[in-house]
Amino acid sequence: MGNTLDQSYVTRSAWKPDIFKGKVVFVTGGAGSICRVQTEAMVLLGANATIIGRNVAKTETTAKEIESLRPGAKVIGLGNVDVRDVNSLKKAVDHTVEQLGKIDYVIAGAAGNFLCDFNHLSSNAFKSVISIDLLGSFNTVKACFEQLRKNKGAIIFVSATLHYYGVPFQSHVGAAKAGIDALSNALAVEFGPLGIRSNCIAPGAIDGTEGMARLAPPSATPFVNKIPLQRMGTTEDIADNTVYLFSPAASYITGTISVVDGAWWHIGGVM
Numbered sequence: 001m002g003n004t005l006d007q008s009y010v011t012r013s014a015w016k017p018d019i020f021k022g023k024v025v026f027v028t029g030g031a032g033s034i035c036r037v038q039t040e041a042m043v044l045l046g047a048n049a050t051i052i053g054r055n056v057a058k059t060e061t062t063a064k065e066i067e068s069l070r071p072g073a074k075v076i077g078l079g080n081v082d083v084r085d086v087n088s089l090k091k092a093v094d095h096t097v098e099q100l101g102k103i104d105y106v107i108a109g110a111a112g113n114f115l116c117d118f119n120h121l122s123s124n125a126f127k128s129v130i131s132i133d134l135l136g137s138f139n140t141v142k143a144c145f146e147q148l149r150k151n152k153g154a155i156i157f158v159s160a161t162l163h164y165y166g167v168p169f170q171s172h173v174g175a176a177k178a179g180i181d182a183l184s185n186a187l188a189v190e191f192g193p194l195g196i197r198s199n200c201i202a203p204g205a206i207d208g209t210e211g212m213a214r215l216a217p218p219s220a221t222p223f224v225n226k227i228p229l230q231r232m233g234t235t236e237d238i239a240d241n242t243v244y245l246f247s248p249a250a251s252y253i254t255g256t257i258s259v260v261d262g263a264w265w266h267i268g269g270v271m
C-alpha cells in the first residue's frame with residue numbers, strides 16, 4: 001500500500017514540529033495502511049511509538065521504516081500480538097513502558113474485514129470480526145488503562161460510517177463498528193473525571209488502503225464524482241485528524257466521532 005508520509009509533512013502540515021515531543025503512542029494495527037500513517041504523523045511531530053501486529057516481519061519492518069522518519073525517534077514493532085488476547089497486549093504494554101517509559105496515547109485500529117452476504121457468513125466468521133474489531137478495541141484499552149490513567153492520556157478508536165445506514169455484505173463489520181462507537185462514548189463519560197479523553201475517527205473512502213482494496217469493486221472507479229468533496233480521502237487526512245484529536249487543541253473534545261469522509265455517508269456511501 002502506498003501513501004505514506006515523509007519529512008515534508010512537518011513543514012507542510014498545520015502542526016508545530018515538536019508538538020508530541022516526549023510523548024508515547026501505542027498503536028494496534030500500526031503496520032496497516034491507515035494506522036501506519038497515523039503513527040508516522042505522531043512520530044514526525046516528536047512522539048515515540050509502539051506498533052502492534054500479528055505478522056512479525058511486516059510489523060518489525062514497518063516500525064524500522066517509521067523510526068527512520070525522524071532522527072532520534074524510537075519505534076518498536078511487536079509482531080505476533082493478537083488483539084483478541086488481552087494478555088499478549090498486556091505484555092506489549094509492559095515492554096513499551098520498559099523501553100519507552102510510558103504510554104500517553106492509544107490508537108485502537110486493528111481490524112479485520114471481508115465482503116460476505118449473510119447467507120454465507122458463518123457464526124465463526126461473524127465472531128472473528130467482532131473479536132478483532134470490538135473485543136480487540138476493548139482489550140487494547142484494558143491493557144493500557146493504568147498508563148492512560150497515570151498520564152491523563154487519550155484514546156482514538158478507528159471506526160467507520162457503514163453502520164449509519166445499511167451496507168450489504170458488511171453486517172459483521174457494521175455491528176462491530178457500531179459497538180466501537182458505543183464503547184468510545186461510554187469510556188468518554190467514565191474516563192472524563194480521570195482526565196482521559198476517548199474519541200473515534202470514522203474514515204470514508206480513503207485512497208490506497210487495505211480497506212478500499214478489499215471493499216471497493218473495480219467497477220466503482222467513477223464513484224469519486226459522487227463524493228461531495230469530489231475526491232477520495234487520503235491517509236494524510238486521517239493523520240491530520242489524529243494529530244488534532246491528540247493535540248492540546250482538542251483538550252475539551254471527548255466522546256465524539258470524527259467523520260473524515262468528504263460528506264460521503266450523507267449520500268449513503270454510494271459507489
Ligand code: HXC
Binds near residue numbers: 128160204
Ligand atoms: C467469508 C470468511 C472470509 C471471507 C474468512 N472467513 N474470510 N468468510 N468470506 N472472505 C471466515 C472463515 O471461513 C472462518 O469461518 C472465519 O472467517 C475465521 O477465519 P480465519 O481465517 O480463521 O480467521 P483469522 O485468521 O483470524 O482472520 C481474520 C479475518 C481476516 C478477519 C477473517 O480477514 C483478517 O485477518 N483480516 C485482517 C486484515 C484486514 O482485514 N484488514 C482490513 C481492514 S479494513 P469458518 O466458519 O470457516 O470457521 C477495515 C475497513 C472497515 O476494517 C471500514 C470499511 C468502510
